Amino acid sequence: MSLKRHIPNTITCCNLISGCIATAFAFGGNAEMSLTWIIIGATFDFFDGMSARLLGVSSPIGKELDSLADDITFGLAPATIVFNMLCTMDYPIFLEPARPWLPFVAFVMAAFSALRLAKFNLDERQALGFIGLPTPANALFWGALIVGAGSWLESCPLAVLAIIAGVALSSWLMIAEIPMFALKFKQWGWRGNEVRYVFLLSCIPLIVIFGISAFAIIIAWYVVLSSIIRINK
Numbered sequence: 001m002s003l004k005r006h007i008p009n010t011i012t013c014c015n016l017i018s019g020c021i022a023t024a025f026a027f028g029g030n031a032e033m034s035l036t037w038i039i040i041g042a043t044f045d046f047f048d049g050m051s052a053r054l055l056g057v058s059s060p061i062g063k064e065l066d067s068l069a070d071d072i073t074f075g076l077a078p079a080t081i082v083f084n085m086l087c088t089m090d091y092p093i094f095l096e097p098a099r100p101w102l103p104f105v106a107f108v109m110a111a112f113s114a115l116r117l118a119k120f121n122l123d124e125r126q127a128l129g130f131i132g133l134p135t136p137a138n139a140l141f142w143g144a145l146i147v148g149a150g151s152w153l154e155s156c157p158l159a160v161l162a163i164i165a166g167v168a169l170s171s172w173l174m175i176a177e178i179p180m181f182a183l184k185f186k187q188w189g190w191r192g193n194e195v196r197y198v199f200l201l202s203c204i205p206l207i208v209i210f211g212i213s214a215f216a217i218i219i220a221w222y223v224v225l226s227s228i229i230r231i232n233k
Helices: 003-027 031-055 060-088 093-098 102-122 135-155 159-175 194-232
Strands: 129-131 179-181
Touching: 003 031, 003 060, 031 060, 031 135, 060 102, 060 135, 060 159, 102 135, 102 159, 135 159, 135 194, 179 194
Parallel strands: none
Antiparallel strands: 129 179
16 A cells, blocks of 8 residues: 555644644643644644645545544634633623533534534535635634733633623634635736735734734634625625
8 A cells, every 4th residue: 555645644643633732732721832733733734635635645534534633623622722711711790600611612612613624525615715714714713812812801801701702603603604715826916816915915914013813803804804705796
């Protein structure tokens, strides 16, 4: 059996392992390292599909393994980051009785990530773009938000309501029938790529001004811009 057949699946397993490490750091309260390993997992996720196409060894097993790895790295890991935040932050008085169980709401996001990944495997409309929010984008949003604004969120009692609402919204966005553009360039000219260039250029000042928190803003901007494009069509 040719060794090259195992290369893409090996890379996918590296993604899965990265997600497990990210989850472990998240349970330990280290959101920074958890986000780092989510990004490492995203790098492996990028190269497993590329290697499968280059080597011509795509397989149904690889697709299923990729979805499993993605749900760990981009579903369970960010959900655990949110879970840990909900365990440690201040609650308004009327929500204190719910503190023991309310953090588990975060894992709804892991379930919807799995649902989105299963739907993605069956949906043939997503060759040039996405239908719904991609799981890596959702993971980056939550990781960057909590790493960048965690201290503020912990000290603001009403922030717990915003986080729970955000979990519900992002879970819905992952399976929503909302077309979202992909950063795939068929050619490098301005015509036909206006939205992509505007988006990428707008990201630069956000990163300079807001640092790591900018990635949460960028994902939110990505969703808004995709929605504007849909409305105007």
